[in-house]
Amino acid sequence: MDQFAVKVFVRLRPSVLDPAGEATKSASIKLGAEGIKSLRIGKMIEVKIEGNGENEVRGKIDLLCQRLFANTVIEDYEYSLEKL
């Protein structure tokens, strides 16, 4: 069995308004940060997972992303995978 560290990034789709991102952008500007064109907030999920090789683990992570980690009606996801 191989063990992998996976980082999953879940983001609101570009077409979905992100009011928390807008509020944070507004606060960033009040802080004095200049030049911010857009600011959107997503989630990062870290998973340690075992499996027989990278392909099997990718299969499991794809299932988790599609069915649980992201709601694909409103969110996109991507992930990176590192063998431990």
Added chain:
Amino acid sequence: MDNFTVGVVVFPGSNCDRDVSWALEGCLDIRTKYLWHESSDLSDVDAIVLPGGFSYGDYLRCGAIARFSPLINALDEFVKSGKRVLGICNGFQILTESGFLPGALVANKNLNFICDDVELDIVSSKGGWFNNVDEKQTIKLPIAHGEGRYHCDSDTLKKLVDNELIALRYKNNPNGSSFDIAGITNEKGNVLGLMPHPERACDETIGGTDGLFTLKSLILK
């Protein structure tokens, strides 16, 4: 009708389960039974309400974890059999997360948790959930949500409009919902999800009775 029983689902974090039960039993004399989310036996209930609240603390996304409970797994067959399911607020979020209704509910546009009475236009009487005999009708129901902004893509919205699946629209959109949507049904009409709380509008002493009709319609075949 005498033995008609409405199952009121209780998740960890549900907080409108007792209100729904009170409204059904106390105001409408309809028998209710609490269904713990780990139960998958729906054989002795004739209709189901998924009440409002914060199932599983709204972790990950509202309704996302509840979707994997044994009860929601058993709901598929229940819905296919034509029995009626009403999802209120968090219940609506669970119905979209689990795919019984299209779209999703996301954070209110202004980020506020909104607790207010809202005026709603009854758009469709599909499924008989609203008393909309012939002309456009407006009702007033309370809302209480932080993540009630209905979102769907344009194809889904077209389908909702074309098939008359939009049940309720806000008169003054409080949360930024697409097309002012406050509630929708499935194509068959036996599943209704809405953000407003009909169970909180069942007695004049608490501000109105516009929610009675919807709860009463649970007993329709």
